[in-house]
Amino acid sequence: MPAQQKDILQQIHHSCYFTRSRSGEQFVAEHAFSYQIAGTLIVDDGTKEYVINEGSFRLTRRNHLVKFVKQPPPNGEFKALSVYLTQETLRNFSIEFGYKAEKHYQSDPVIQLQPNPLFKSYMESLAPYQQEAHSINASLQTLKVREAILILLQTNPQLKDVLFDFSEPGKIDLEGFMNKNFHFNVQLNRFAYLTGRSLAAFKRDFEKIFHVTPSRWLQHRRLQEAHYLIKEKGKTPTDIYLELGFEDLSHFSFAFKKTYGVAPSKI
Template sequence: MPKEIVYSCYVNRSREGEQFAPVHVLSYQIAGAITFNDGNQTQTVNEGTFSFCRRNKLIKFLKQPPEKGEFKTVSVYLDEDTLKSFSMEYGYTADKHTDGPAITVLKPLPLLQSFMNSLQPYETLNEAVNENLVALKLKEAILVLLKANPALKDVLFDFNEPGKIDLEAFMLQNYQFNVDIKRFAYLTGRSLATFKRDFEKIFHSSPSRWLQQKRLQEAYYLIKEKRKKISDVYLEVGFEDLSHFSFAFKKTFGVAPSALVS
């Protein structure tokens, strides 16, 4: 299967995680549902729904297979080189910079359904599939997207890197995402050195120390007050590993997280 066209399929249990979206993605939910949270709002994409994910977004997700069935989705990844080439060939440009939610649900046009159905043969093809054939499908995906939602023109063809934004507001909204400091710097429109300098001026702490303390404080609240499961909380607040979370929690609060629920 070409890397630009991806089928996801598995059975029986929900899967939770998070990701950084470096490119735009057009998806169709074939079976099951997926719930996204970008730190600002939650969006559920149900079976039979078309969606568009913006690049440069931090997203938490929960994939839910249908009862006694398989979770299935097909996604088309639209990288910057493909979009720049399309822009030059067809004359599309962004008129303005627009911000918005990570996920946009698209109208269920027959044209979208027909396009997604046409991708089915690609599921069995390997990456050696003819590059020109894949390039045509990517062009078609862009044209179909523009037909389904013309306003996406200002999103697809905006090739500017993230501009310098309010660091304090961004970090308070996104601290629970498990991404490295370089990624936070990039998303706030700063070099790593400038990010660290600005961060310490605002929070009077290093980014790594502040992130850990902020995540642990949120975890304490969720376990103690909201009675959430520890196995869910450590992922929700941005820790990768349960043992590391438990060690850091006890070092900070003097008790293991399990002591809050006993």
């Protein structure tokens, strides 16, 4: 498959799950225009929880850390359709049509959009691109992504300050950011990028503030929170290990016992 067509196919993405629920977390690298076809999506950015119900539309902003839970409807399946608006696509659109951000748009990571007939008809028009993507011309698919941008701008003109803001994260308070986001299981270079630093500068600044390496601090902070949630809130290890950034239960239990001298299940 040609590289250009492969890139476009990755911009139109359909999610479908039959399982009871699916949890996870991610770094949102690109803006995503999405339609919740069936089921419920719960998104948590560490500060606020967003409940996305069936039939709703949203724009998820880039450069954010989020946790999510995908819940299928009773006896049904979770379905969502997303169009990813990459920085390259938006830059080319900006050059061609003269759009540019006039100010930094302050808003939540998830912008819930008011229903509009244009949204529904557009998303329905993407059905063939999921069923016959291998045979649809890449140029035609490019037009569908550009159509999404035009529809967003026509229905919500203020979104130009979101879509065409190509600035990278500026240098921010590292201590406050880490205390808010320690429970996200992402690589250190993601934390560095979101705090406006190179990886080397992030590690250097981190040790000046916390007097320990980022990896050691993250494990200690997560275990500290785990101990509090188990002892004071009555949570079980299986309730919290993923929520706190541990990849598996056995690793969490081993680290907890090594730190506190007792298995988390015995607290």
